[in-house]
Amino acid sequence: MTLALAGVGYRYAGAAEPALLDINLELRAGEVVGLAGASESGKTTLCLVAAGLAPRAIGGMLRGRISIDGEDVDAWPMHRLSERVAMGFQSPTTQLSQVTGTVFEEVAFGPMNLGVPRDEIVERTREALDTLGITELSERDPRRLSGGQQQLLAIAGLLAMRPAHLVLDEPTAQLDPEGTRLVTDALAALATAGASILVAEQKTDVLAAIASRAVVLDAGRIALAGPTQEVLRDPRLAELGVTPPAAVRMRLAALAAGIDERLIGEALAGA
């Protein structure tokens, strides 16, 4: 199952300039693709377009073609698309339904809307809560959680929908290292089960951990693309407004100080 963007451009309603230009990107089954770039380089827009929310839900002008398994999704009704593609927004406050009273109900909300049978909703909800380590919050009010707990909850809701394609905009921004690890493990498992995942992240350490390929946007265009390890080592990364992973930064600083490769290799081995 492949979600493909071919020659895609997008302009927001009322905007003079396009926010995305000439995007060619394939999200293949079993693959996590990382999306990096400076603020306002087009990451969130690309997420909205790939998830089929722009222009469908927010207006604007789309060029090019978006397809799932070769079939143009343009004419698909929203319910058909939402059975296949799910999106996690940057701010969990935007993501949460605001209509449920408990964490358990909030996670069950997505599969309920997809018409999943009742027993399976319960099973999927329990599993998603467990995967993200928030089972003990089950009876809590979603609006009364910490920022990080809300972020975990929002992602649990997406996992319970078991989407074939998942698009996530900054899923770990508010998480502690343990929460980040739970999310990256969950995404890796979802990909292993056959989903394709697009993750926009400022934290390149997270991309290094889970993405096999990475794309860096600059002013709405793809500036760098390739295997994650190569993209994150590219010397142009910093100029593109992206903070390289800690190990890459340390390596560059050590090289600049004139420390020899062997010692650097020893210091960073296994890191």
Added chain:
Amino acid sequence: MLELQADALAHVYRQGGVRALDGVDLRIGPGERVAIIGQNGSGKSTLVRHLNGLLRPTEGRILIDGADARDRRVAELAGLIGVVFQDPDRQIFSGSVIEEVRFGPRNLGRRGTELSDAVSEALEATGLSGQESRNPYDLGQSRRKLLGLASVLAMRTPVLVLDEPTAGLDRDGIARVRSVVESVSGAGRTVIAISHDMEFVAELFSRVAVMRSGRVILDGSAAEVFDARNREVLRSTNLEAPFAARVAERMALASAVTESAVVAGLLSSARAAQ
């Protein structure tokens, strides 16, 4: 300049009955730079919301210069302690960048050049000069977050509190937050930051307080807190030392917790080996 103190501070949220703070004792002197770290839900945001009176203690006290903060109105506290929230969308409400930044200092009674200087200085520091007339919701997440910072910065409060200031920011945004911390602190004002960004914490904050389950379980310099001896304590609240500290530990470079300290340490051990 103010001294802040939490004295046996406890907070139970009325809805749900969650005991988010369970006896916090913490004294922060004037002009200190303190980072508060700890796992999601450990009570960090609840603690800082007591400093400016957004939340009132269930038990214990907040003392400002030794006097109980309960006797001060929220409006008065707002002029002393500026809090920047982690999610800018919970903070921003004006129709333009300039109105958003003017709102705080105007409310504090600033007028004329005092107002305009504070506003332009805050816009300059956050890289938002030239964006004055834009609608905050036309800005990307990074710049909205910097706008949230600018609007509090313009109030020139003696204490600046930042909740996850680098989360979701790009390289340029993080560099701006760092320079804001340096300049506010350089002017003798207190900076308190909640953060999961351990590099940011280790490089900018002289003191680090670690929270777990509503209590402060460690409080010391970055070098002390991130020392290998405390690894299990950090792990118990889902944290790990910054990358540099972990490299330093493996290479037996004593108490280096920043990238530059590790590079300097590697350089001197390379020279010693020659």
